[in-house]
Amino acid sequence: MAAVTDAASPPTRTAAARAGRRRSLPVWRWVILLGAGIYFLIPLYAALRFSGFGTFGQVFSQVGFSDALILSVKLAVVTTAATLVLMVPTTIYVHLRLPRIRPLLESITILPIVIPPVVLILGVLDVSPPSLKGTPYLLALIYVVLAMPFAYRSLDAGLRALDLKTIVDASNSLGPAGRSRCGGSSCRTCARRCCRPRC
Amino acid sequence: MWIVNFDQTSGPVSVASGCGKTTALRILAGFEIADAGSVTVNGKDISPVPAAKRDMGMVFQSYSLFPNMSAMENVGFGLRMRRMAAAERKRRAGELLEMVGLTEHARHYPHQLSGGQQQRVALARALAIEPQVLLLDEPLSALDAKVRLQLQEQIRSMQQRLGTTTLFVTHDQEEALSMADRVGVMKEGKLEQIAMPDHLYAHPATAFVAEFAGTMNRVPGELTDAGQVRALGTVVPVHGDQPGGALTEVDVLVRPEGLKIEAVPGGNGIVTGRAFLGSVTRISVRLSGDVTVKVDHPSADAGSFAPGTSVRISLPGAAVLVTQRR
Numbered sequence: 001m002a003a004v005t006d007a008a009s010p011p012t013r014t015a016a017a018r019a020g021r022r023r024s025l026p027v028w029r030w031v032i033l034l035g036a037g038i039y040f041l042i043p044l045y046a047a048l049r050f051s052g053f054g055t056f057g058q059v060f061s062q063v064g065f066s067d068a069l070i071l072s073v074k075l076a077v078v079t080t081a082a083t084l085v086l087m088v089p090t091t092i093y094v095h096l097r098l099p100r101i102r103p104l105l106e107s108i109t110i111l112p113i114v115i116p117p118v119v120l121i122l123g124v125l126d127v128s129p130p131s132l133k134g135t136p137y138l139l140a141l142i143y144v145v146l147a148m149p150f151a152y153r154s155l156d157a158g159l160r161a162l163d164l165k166t167i168v169d170a171s172n173s174l175g176p177a178g179r180s181r182c183g184g185s186s187c188r189t190c191a192r193r194c195c196r197p198r199c
Numbered sequence: 200m201w202i203v204n205f206d207q208t209s210g211p212v213s214v215a216s217g218c219g220k221t222t223a224l225r226i227l228a229g230f231e232i233a234d235a236g237s238v239t240v241n242g243k244d245i246s247p248v249p250a251a252k253r254d255m256g257m258v259f260q261s262y263s264l265f266p267n268m269s270a271m272e273n274v275g276f277g278l279r280m281r282r283m284a285a286a287e288r289k290r291r292a293g294e295l296l297e298m299v300g301l302t303e304h305a306r307h308y309p310h311q312l313s314g315g316q317q318q319r320v321a322l323a324r325a326l327a328i329e330p331q332v333l334l335l336d337e338p339l340s341a342l343d344a345k346v347r348l349q350l351q352e353q354i355r356s357m358q359q360r361l362g363t364t365t366l367f368v369t370h371d372q373e374e375a376l377s378m379a380d381r382v383g384v385m386k387e388g389k390l391e392q393i394a395m396p397d398h399l400y401a402h403p404a405t406a407f408v409a410e411f412a413g414t415m416n417r418v419p420g421e422l423t424d425a426g427q428v429r430a431l432g433t434v435v436p437v438h439g440d441q442p443g444g445a446l447t448e449v450d451v452l453v454r455p456e457g458l459k460i461e462a463v464p465g466g467n468g469i470v471t472g473r474a475f476l477g478s479v480t481r482i483s484v485r486l487s488g489d490v491t492v493k494v495d496h497p498s499a500d501a502g503s504f505a506p507g508t509s510v511r512i513s514l515p516g517a518a519v520l521v522t523q524r525r
Contacts, residue, residue, distance in 0.1 A: 162266065163261050163263070166259050166261050166263045167263055167265060167266075169228075169230050169250075169257070169259070169263070170257065170259060170263040170265075170321075170324075171265070171276070172229075172230070172250045172251050173228060173229075173250055173251070173253075173255060173256060173257045173325075174251075174256075174276055174277035174280055174324070174325075174328060175251055175277050175280025175281055175328065176251045176252060176280065
């Protein structure tokens with residue numbers, strides 16, 4: 001298709017010139033990028049230099065590595081499951097039935113950040129069941145407490161964007177099992193949205 | 200709040216204006232519990248019946264689609280709750296999506312649909328369960344004007360085709376008057392009047408309804424001993440209730456098309472402006488006492504009413520509504 005140009009219109013910049021203009025940054029931005037790079041990369045280099053560049057290749061052949069890795073994965077799965085089982089229904093219930101206590105819940109869930117971890121651990125040890133004491137899975141309980149502020153806020157933000165009350169009302173109007181189906185569905189949607197890694 | 204018993208009707212009733220309309224709708228749907236009174240459908244008291252068993256479909260103002268389900272799954276959700284077989288459910292949902300013109304979007308998720316499309320899916324979902332009553336809580340208020348007009352026509356035609364009793368709540372009087380078989384006007388939780396749109400417009404029961412439905416002029420008047428009112432040099436009968444007490448000074452409520460205008464020197468008003476509305480022109484006239492009225496006159500003759508023209512405004516003689524003077 002032939003292009004129609006107006007002879008009286010000013011000449012337009014070519015695409016290459018526009019791209020070149022976008023790629024060039026002011027000098028001060030390069031200075032900041034360089035400073036930030038040095039701040040983050042030097043400690044990493046120092047760690048690598050101290051431990052030896054060849055050391056990391058031997059990690060996988062160390063005795064007990066696979067057991068430790070499997071245990072870490074198990075603890076991660078248990079911690080995640082426990083956090084979701086505890087936090088998702090609680091957050092949904094508070095959003096639907098007790099919106100007035102949301103500020104109180106926000107204050108409670110921020111306590112693990114302000115209370116020293118040692119104190120938290122002592123508290124968990126005090127209330128944990130005897131069967132867990134002495135096992136690695138006690139760590140999962142502690143991790144659940146430490147992750148609570150972040151889990152709650154992530155879920156709360158996701159639910160606020162979901163207009164949960166209207167969705168539950170809609171499901172309720174559609175049939176007797178609608179509410180429980182929707183509740184379960186909402187839990188899964190909420191957990192999926194809020195636990196999705198944010199790049 | 201006042202509790203209202205809605206009788207089963209053969210067509211839609213719009214509840215417009217004032218506060219309490221959404222609360223009344225939610226009480227009907229079973230999401231709120233009334234302090235007193237009852238909700239009856241077809242003569243049966245359903246007040247103690249939970250929302251899930253009231254057989255009412257509802258479309259909300261905010262898009263209420265389930266975000267983890269496609270349009271087809273959303274429409275079929277109510278049928279799945281009723282344990283309909285998968286094949287039959289798919290067929291029925293497909294029919295409804297075709298009815299709202301969204302067959303090609305059946306597999307799309309809510310975030311992939313526009314606002315108007317989402318509301319159409321919500322409408323199909325509410326109708327899928329073949330409800331006794333369809334409740335619409337300002338479903339079009341979040342949409343732009345063009346999409347709103349299209350959906351108004353679509354909702355109206357679907358309602359007529361299916362014959363479902365529909366209660367449409369809106370704050371837009373034009374929407375209420377154009378869509379409904381009967382219109383109800385609410386004020387502070389109480390229904391002021393339920394009537395057909397033309398009757399509501401021509402014979403408003405109260406001053407609130409009169410001023411809500413369409414443009415209304417307020418002209419100073421005086422009640423006479425004979426139960427009539429003198430205004431603009433004319434004595435006319437009074438329609439409806441008169442203000443209580445010993446008041447004789449009132450405001451007469453009259454529509455722009457209910458006033459007569461003549462260009463005469465030394466009249467009782469001066470033209471201050473004109474607005475061309477098509478077949479009629481709305482002429483603004485300032486009367487004595489700093490009262491301004493709007494008069495509708497055929498556009499063919501409106502040329503003689505230029506701004507600054509002296510005119511006489513009068514009442515033709517039909518009964519008018521009066522209210523307490525402001």
